[in-house]
Amino acid sequence: MVICPYLKIKFQKVKAQKFRLKGAIFFLTAVIFSTGSQLVSAQKFVLPILPDTQSEVGSKPEMFYSQLNWIAKSKDSLNMPIVLHVGDLVNFDNIKHYETASKGYKILDSAKVGYAIAVGNHDTEAVGVNSGSAAPGNVNQNLRKTTKFNTYFPVSRFTMQKGRYEENKSDNAYYTFKAGGMKWLVITLEFCARQGPVDWANKIISDNKKYNVIILTHFHLTPKGEINKTNAGYGDLTTKAIYDQMISKHKNVRMVLSGHVVPSAHRIDKGEKGNDIYQMLQDYQHEDFGGGYIRLLEIDTKKKTMSAKMYSPYYNKTREDESKFSFSDVKFLKRKWLFN
Numbered sequence: 001m002v003i004c005p006y007l008k009i010k011f012q013k014v015k016a017q018k019f020r021l022k023g024a025i026f027f028l029t030a031v032i033f034s035t036g037s038q039l040v041s042a043q044k045f046v047l048p049i050l051p052d053t054q055s056e057v058g059s060k061p062e063m064f065y066s067q068l069n070w071i072a073k074s075k076d077s078l079n080m081p082i083v084l085h086v087g088d089l090v091n092f093d094n095i096k097h098y099e100t101a102s103k104g105y106k107i108l109d110s111a112k113v114g115y116a117i118a119v120g121n122h123d124t125e126a127v128g129v130n131s132g133s134a135a136p137g138n139v140n141q142n143l144r145k146t147t148k149f150n151t152y153f154p155v156s157r158f159t160m161q162k163g164r165y166e167e168n169k170s171d172n173a174y175y176t177f178k179a180g181g182m183k184w185l186v187i188t189l190e191f192c193a194r195q196g197p198v199d200w201a202n203k204i205i206s207d208n209k210k211y212n213v214i215i216l217t218h219f220h221l222t223p224k225g226e227i228n229k230t231n232a233g234y235g236d237l238t239t240k241a242i243y244d245q246m247i248s249k250h251k252n253v254r255m256v257l258s259g260h261v262v263p264s265a266h267r268i269d270k271g272e273k274g275n276d277i278y279q280m281l282q283d284y285q286h287e288d289f290g291g292g293y294i295r296l297l298e299i300d301t302k303k304k305t306m307s308a309k310m311y312s313p314y315y316n317k318t319r320e321d322e323s324k325f326s327f328s329d330v331k332f333l334k335r336k337w338l339f340n
Contacts, residue, residue, distance in 0.1 A: 043302040045079040045179040049295035051086060051282040052259045053101075054122050054132070056290045058091035061100045063292040063314050068104045070313030071294070072111035078296075081179040082160060083113055084186065086259035086282065087120025087218030089149075094129045098152040105153070114160035118188045119171045120218040120260065123149045126234065139234040143191060146171055165200045172197040174204050176211065180301035182332055185211035189242070191218045191260075192235020198246050205250045212333050213253045217242075220258035221281040225265035251275045252333060259283040264310065264323035278327055280308065291315065295323075304330045 048071050056064040071083055090097035108115055121127065125145035128135045135142055150169050155161060158170055165172035172193070175186040185208050187201050205213055220239050222228050228239040237245075247253055251273035258281050265281040282295045292314030298307045307326040310319040318324070 043180050044298065044300045045081055047082065047084060047297040047299065048080055049084045049086065049257055049280075049282060049297060051290065051293060051295065052088035052120065052122075052285045053085070053290060054088040054091035054120075055285045056292065057089065057097055057100050057104070060289040061104070063289060064100070064104050065107065066292050066314040067294055068107040072107050072113060075111060075113050079179070080113070081177045081184075082175065082186065083108060083115040084214070084216055084257060085115065085117040086216065086257055087118035087191070088122040088259060088283075088285070089117055089120065091122055091127075091132055092130060093122075093125050093127050093135070093148060095148070098148050102152045105157075109157070112159075114158070114175070114177070116158065116160065116173070116175045116186045116188050116216055117153065117170070118216045118218050119146055119149060119190055121191050121232070124191075134234075140236070143234060144171075144194075163204070165197045172200065174201075176208075180299055180332070182301055183208075183211045184214065186214045186216055189215060189217040192231045192237060192239065193217075193242055194236045198237060198242055202246050202249065205246075205253065209252055210333065211252060213250065213255075215247055215253065215256045217256070217258055219260040220256050221261075221265050221267065221279055223261050223263070223265060223281070225267045225281070227267075227269075227279070247277065248272050253277055254330075254332070255280065257282075262286050264321075266308070266325055268327070276331065278306065278330070282310065282323070284310075293319065299330075301332050304328065304332065306330055 050067065053064050071080065089101050121143060122132060123146065124143050125135055126139050126143040153170065155168055155170055160175040160177055161170065161173050162176050163174055164170060171190045173188050177184050187204060189201060190197055219228060219232060227243050231238045247256060248271045253271060256277065256279040260283060262283045262285065267279050269277045271277050284290045284293050292312040293310045296309055296311050305326060305328050310323040
């Protein structure tokens with residue numbers, strides 16, 4: 001049979017188009033599959049939470065540096081979107097301690113790891129320059145003087161910070177990130193806060209209803225896992241008043257993280273809108289200078305779980321005690337994977 005040259009050429013073009021179409025379909029399928037795999041893996045992430053590092057910074061800086069070096073090296077393999085610190089970054093209100101703390105956080109700066117730091121009482125002028133005892137003067141007023149903290153850790157250093165209560169001060173600020181297919185918002189709240197920052201935090205949470213909110217503050221739970229009912233004797237509002245006025249009011253508040261007292265505790269309370277509020281305490285300052293421990297909180301938004309443990313890169317050791325616990329059936333806000 002003789003085939004017309006014109007028909008032969010047209011037939012070859014059709015075959016080529018079909019081949020290209022099949023290739024395009026294969027490529028698109030591969031992209032979708034790959035994207036889906038990335039989304040599945042992205043459902044799980046780890047929040048590294050630094051307990052009070054005051055003893056490490058003041059007496060054993062190599063232990064402090066080991067924590068930050070390990071985080072910088074593990075950020076990708078463990079999918080760490082942000083680093084959180086519960087306060088008492090330093091022990092005394094002096095330049096040497098702040099230079100040590102700043103040097104440590106430069107490790108995270110170089111690794112392009114974002115972080116948020118709550119201001120503890122030892123990060124203020126409420127403590128002495130050469131001791132952790134109360135400095136002379138009005139302790140309540142001194143508690144709000146954070147010149148060294150904001151000098152060594154200016155607003156520009158907090159790359160994930162979106163806003164703050166006071167200009168050029170990160171004592172009360174908020175940060176956002178995306179992880180597990182969800183939006184997250186961290187609020188750092190000053191120690192036994194004044195009414196102004198609490199009212200400000202209420203507005204930030206109300207204005208960001210699509211975000212799972214984490215309250216990062218220095219003092220909240222007692223060693224027995226109870227919500228503290230005092231102002232520590234020199235703060236402003238009691239932590240219970242802050243819980244009643246702000247934390248319990250919002251459906252999207254998921255966690256409260258704190259330190260100040262040793263060692264580890266956790267509790268769950270129902271907010272006024274029926275949401276579970278997961279509260280965690282971590283502080284090991286009185287044991288081996290802190291032992292280099294980090295709270296590793298693994299969150300799996302698909303399985304609706306949170307698992308917590310204390311790990312020390314310095315000793316390459318995980319504590320096998322009450323500091324190891326998990327939560328199931330955690331009701332996060334709805335996941336929004338794409339184009340959000």
